[in-house]
Amino acid sequence: MTKCLGCGDDEPLGFDFEIAFQPIVDAARQRVWGYEALVRGLDGAPASSILSRVTVTNRYKFDQLCRIKAIEKAAERFDRTDLTLSINFMPNAVYEPSACIRATLAAANRTGFDRSRLMFEFTENEPMRDADHIGRIIAAYREFGFLTALDDFGAGYAGLGLLAKFQPDLIKIDMEVLRGVDDSQPRQAIVRGLTNIAADLGIQVLAEGVETEAEFKTLAATGIRLFQGYYFGRPHVGGVKSEAFGQAA
Secondary structure, three states, X not given: OOOOOOOOOOOOOOOOOEEEEEEEEXXXXXXXXXXXXXXXXXXXXXXXXXXXXXXXXOHHHHHHHXXXXXXXXXXXXXXXXXXXXXXXXXXXHOOOHHHHOHHHHHHHHHHOOOHHHEEEEEEOOOOOOOHHHHHHHHHHHHHOOOEEEEEEEOOOOOOHHHHHHOOOOEEEEOHHHHOOHXXXXXXXXXXXXXXHHHHHHOOEEEEOOOXXXXXXXXXXXXXXXXXXXXXXXXXXXXXXXXXXXXXXX
């Protein structure tokens, strides 16, 4: 494989973190579809307390450690073998896709985690300095059998322009677009438009940040089947119970 700029860096990260898992539910099948891996402080501190310590210098190592730790924890805690693990990654920390994926593949092989159940989310909230580079990452990850997802869709740097150039397997409509959708005709129209576009492109849609039953029912009526948010479950550091469906306790 081609070498990359950060692959030989053995310097310690300088801080540790934990992985929490938040459920993603399939409303049509009324069961948990998978979990998103989210960073947390060792004391339960929010993700911001960790992400604020990520710099240009250490972001490659942080990105790699997040992937490895998420896979290892999922292999330990998931209670079903058909669950998808969604991992956030930093496109600007991937120098050469085929080289930078080696540690991820090794972790999956070591733990016996099926790579076809791995989904990598890249967020619109990170500046996309090189759109062609994003395309190379998506293409390489598909060759390895991974799913790809565009997170925070509708609230970031690329939006429809990125979707026109590259088609990930899934888009996650940002919660700011969905908040109060049950009482907003403009938001409902936007969601219908996005779901229609996604359907034409063969892309799945996930509604994230869903907090109320009214939001859920309104969005489900548009044909969306994948959901994530406090209405279904908060991020949890311990083991997971994926049989339940519905409002979180």
